[in-house]
Amino acid sequence: MFSVIFAESSLELVPKKIQNHPSITAHAEKKQKSPNEILLDNSWHFAAMKGLKNEIKRGRPDIVHLCLLESCSIPLYFRNKIKVYVHTINDEIISISHNVRIPKSYHRFEGLIEKLFKEKVIKNNQKSLLQLQTMNFSKFIDKIKPKKVIGLSTEGNFNPYEKVVTLLNDNVCLVIGAFQKGHFSNLIKKKIDHLFCVDKHSLEAHVIVSRILYEYEKTIFM
Numbered sequence: 001m002f003s004v005i006f007a008e009s010s011l012e013l014v015p016k017k018i019q020n021h022p023s024i025t026a027h028a029e030k031k032q033k034s035p036n037e038i039l040l041d042n043s044w045h046f047a048a049m050k051g052l053k054n055e056i057k058r059g060r061p062d063i064v065h066l067c068l069l070e071s072c073s074i075p076l077y078f079r080n081k082i083k084v085y086v087h088t089i090n091d092e093i094i095s096i097s098h099n100v101r102i103p104k105s106y107h108r109f110e111g112l113i114e115k116l117f118k119e120k121v122i123k124n125n126q127k128s129l130l131q132l133q134t135m136n137f138s139k140f141i142d143k144i145k146p147k148k149v150i151g152l153s154t155e156g157n158f159n160p161y162e163k164v165v166t167l168l169n170d171n172v173c174l175v176i177g178a179f180q181k182g183h184f185s186n187l188i189k190k191k192i193d194h195l196f197c198v199d200k201h202s203l204e205a206h207v208i209v210s211r212i213l214y215e216y217e218k219t220i221f222m
Contacts, residue, residue, distance in 0.1 A: 002170055002216075003083045003144060004209070006067050006178035007137060007151075007188050010060035011088045013117050014040050014048075021048035037118060039110055057089055057179040064178050065109045066206035068102045076217050086178070091136040100129045141191045146173035149193045152212070154202050155183050156195035164196050165216045174212070178205050 014024055019035035027044045028035040042049055042059035049059055064086060076082045078099065086094040094116065096102075103109045112130075116122050122130040141149060150167060152175070168174065175192060177184055189195065198212060 001083045002081060002168055003085065003146060003173040004071055004213075005085045005087055005137075005140075005173060005175050006064060006205070006209075007087045007175050008057060008185065009064045009067075009086050009088050009178035010040075010058050010180060011064045011086065011094075011113065011178075012040050012058065012090050013114070014038055014045065015052065018045070018048040018052070021045070023048045033114070037114060039114055039117075054089060054182075056181040060180045061110065061113065062106060063180065063205055065102075065106055066204075067176070067178050067209050068096070068109075069104065070206045070210040071213060072096060072100060072102045074213060074217065075221060076213055081220065082213070085140070087137050087140065089179070091134065093133050093135045093140050095131045095133075097127070097129050097131075137188055138191050141173065144173065147171045149173045149175060149191055151175040151184060151189070151192035151195045152198055152208055153177065153184055153195055154197050156197040158200070159196040159198060161198050161212050161215045164198055164212065165219055167194070168216055168219075176205055176209055176212075 014035050016036070018024055023045050024035045028038050031038055039061045040059045041061060045059060049055055052058060068084070071077060071082070071084050077084070080098050084096040103112060112122065116130050116132050120132050121128055150164065150172060175188070198208065
């Protein structure tokens with residue numbers, strides 16, 4: 001099955017080292033949760049995040065939300081032609097089951113992911129909808145064993161959407177970064193067979209994923 005991985009995603013709970021920062025404790029109190037139970041979000045925690053390692057890649061869970069909405073609300077997904085995963089900045093893998101309805105409201109999505117980090121699995125009628133496990137990107141690629149791994153990045157060789165989708169098939173993995181700024185780490189690049197830039201402009205991740213998946217849909221449904 002064709003797979004999409006949102007790599008090094010800006011999705012994590014507030015790190016222990018900044019949980020006592022006033023902006024964190026105030027936000028946690030507002031949400032009626034402990035600081036270690038809320039998502040790191042630079043909209044609220046900008047001051048606390050100063051000096052964090054990989055700061056420019058962190059604190060943007062909204063990017064992941066938009067990417068999941070784009071990839072899990074299309075015919076390709078509902079016809080079970082695509083498998084979606086999220087790899088987080090802290091080397092966790094979130095597996096999205098078939099036919100999961102991602103909340104359109106960000107606040108509901110935020111609560112869902114906070115619950116997932118706490119319980120490791122979200123179920124409905126004993127069916128696993130979302131599952132979280134600790135695993136780095138390299139080991140996960142070895143686990144799912146795609147024949148080819150294609151990454152999309154402004155650092156890649158220019159190749160338009162229409163040409164890239166001709167390389168996609170049932171056993172190919174497409175990797176898209178779900179972070180605000182920067183590029184894939186070397187650990188990610190080592191597992192990528194082909195790195196392409198699909199647009200002459202630097203576009204947001206959810207725009208890239210919507211366009212590439214639409215082009216792929218056209219090749220199999222139209």
